[in-house]
Amino acid sequence: MRFSKAFIPTTKEAPSDAVLASHIFLARAGFTSQVAAGLYNYLPLGKRVLKKIENVINEEMTKVGAQEVDLSFVTPADLWEESGRIEKFGKELLRFRDRKDNLFVLGPTHEEMMVSLVRNRVTSYKQLPLNLYQVKTKFRDEARPRFGLMRGREFVMKDGYSFHATDEDLNREFEMMEASYKRILERLGLDFRVVEADSGAIGGSGSKELMVIADSGEDTIAICESCEYGANVEAAERSDRQEIPEAPEGDFNKFQTPDVKSIGNLANFFKVDPYYTMKCVAKRMMYEDGDQVVLFFLRGDDELQEVKAVNAAEALEIADVSEEELTALGLVPGFMGPLEMETVPCVFDSSLKGGKDLICGANEEDYHYVGVDMSVLDEGLFADLYTAKEGDGCPHCSSKLLYTKGIEVGHIFKLGTTYSKPLKAEFLNEKGQAEPFIMGTYGMGVSRLIAATIEQHHDEKGCIWTKETAPYMVNVMVSNIKDAEQLAFGEALYKELQDAGVEVILDDRKERFGFKMKDAELIGFPYTVIVGKELEHGNVQIVERATLEKRAVFADKAFTEIMDRLS
Ligand code: ATP
Ligand code: MG
Secondary structure, three states, X not given: XXXXXXXXXXXXOOOOOOOOHHHHHHHHOOOEXXXXXXXXXXXXXXXXXXXXXXXXXXXXXXXXXXXXOOOOOEEXXXXXXXXXXXXXXXXXXXXXXXXXXXXXXXXXXXXXHXXXXXXXXXXXXXXXXXXXXXXXXXXXXXXXXXXXXXXXXXXXXXXXXXXXXXXXXXXXXXXXXXXXXXXXXXXOOXXXXXXXXXXXXXXXXXXXXXXXXXXXXXXXEEEEOOOOOEEXXXXXXXOOOOOOOOOOOOOOEEEEOOOOOOHHHHHHHHOOOHHHEEEEEEXXXXXXXXXXXEEEEEEOXXXXXHHHHHHHOOOOEEEEOXXXXXXXXXXXXXXXXXXXXXOOOEEEEHHHOOOOOEEEEOXXXXXXXXXXXXXXXXXXXXXXXXXXXXOOEOOOOOOEEEEEEXXXXXXXXXXXXXXXXXXXXXXXXXXXXXXXXXXXEEEEEHHHHHHHHHHHOEEOOEEOOOOOOOOOOEEEXXXXXXXXXXXXXXXXXXXXXXXXXXXXXXXXXXXXXHHHHHHHHHHOOXXXXXXXXXXXXXXXXXXXXXXXXXXXXXXXXXXXXXXXXXX
């Protein structure tokens, strides 16, 4: 490609709402342009990067026997009714009617579509397993589209679905897909971690996320300082506490505690470790048929993890409740406790099970109970509600957990029969009986990977592309195109590299050297060959973008030097 002919509109202006490096540089360097909130155009450079990532994915998918398909982006709303997701997805689904008044949805993910494709076409266990995938535009009317390609409304996803006759076979495929996804991210040159993820109401360990490590990541992940354990904080577990603070003394009793509302004040008031106080967090839980206030109880030194709360209460969503709303329900904010609580449902954190010597609110202004024994609440609903903290013990090896930030670029999930059952997608097993398919789903954020690459690989000057993501590997920059010798040398080297299969661009623009160099740094070509004044003395310079290291080489050795560096 000749830069002089290329459509690469670089600019000094960053988008006004951009805070992330990837959002700023991808726009400034002419990879993408914004159309509306969460909608982006890919310009030639952006499209090249997208295709390169797609190619890596396609190659790796082919290696593991997954077959590429391409399903309609517009999906019939009926399918979403059948699976029961039309409500759950809520406003993220963009719905519209055609001229015949049929209702459609722009596909935000394709489980329903893929199941309906396979249903009645694959009918015997002999045709299983089957793994189908596509790389496709998705649309989710995200509440807060932001950070450029990171969270778009229209975005590109690789979505794959596998069909199996047995759980064992799904487990085998799941492990293979995990390994395959790891290879993809390794090839893309990314530092990442595979972590346990929330698996919603289904539960179990069948949900893993692939997280690119970056300070700007929206997800907090807990990782073990010594073993491989890692989990999204939404799902992170911890080992049992190794050191239990000394228990306070005292029989069951009601105490006056004037204006003592916070856990800190309560622990201070009774001179006890917060471990022995009971924290009450009231939340509004949303269900398909309405909402309901629920009280979540934890040890005083724990924080509620909202995703775990949603799972425990089998709700769809969670929201805050105001003190006024609580009072209207007859509750006493600051003094809420589980004893004789009849107004609203309660859920207890598992670490309270069998607890003794606890202090909790007495559901009366300015009163608390002490010496509470949880055995009186044994019948209650207990579940993991806590947020694993930094410093907590790893659930696998008891070493310390640390927090880090990650960008979710992939999510693999054992679905079981979640979709095949309601959609009645069945096969005949060895005994000739009909059974629903056992399924897995494997998503990867292709457009988000572009942003994630830059979040991890940039400096203050611009993008630093890795080998498998660079739009062009080499930029041959002719410093002064009016100099016939420079231009001729640049053209020849450009041709030679092109013939050798190198992705190369020739910067033959009538611009000043400084201007062209700034563009090269902003765009982030891995190597720039500067063909300048030094050519008179038989030298050119090679600049490596990642390090900005500049080295003079004999002009007649430039080609081999570049080829060596690329190998
Ligand atoms: P998030 O929690 O970031 O919203 P998700 O859990 O909704 O992601 P999935 O439904 O698992 O995502 O989709 C698979 C992959 O698609 C994600 O791992 C992510 O990389 C990508 N993805 C999801 N939503 C978006 C979006 N709005 N913009 C860009 N990529 C996205
Ligand atoms: Mg989402």
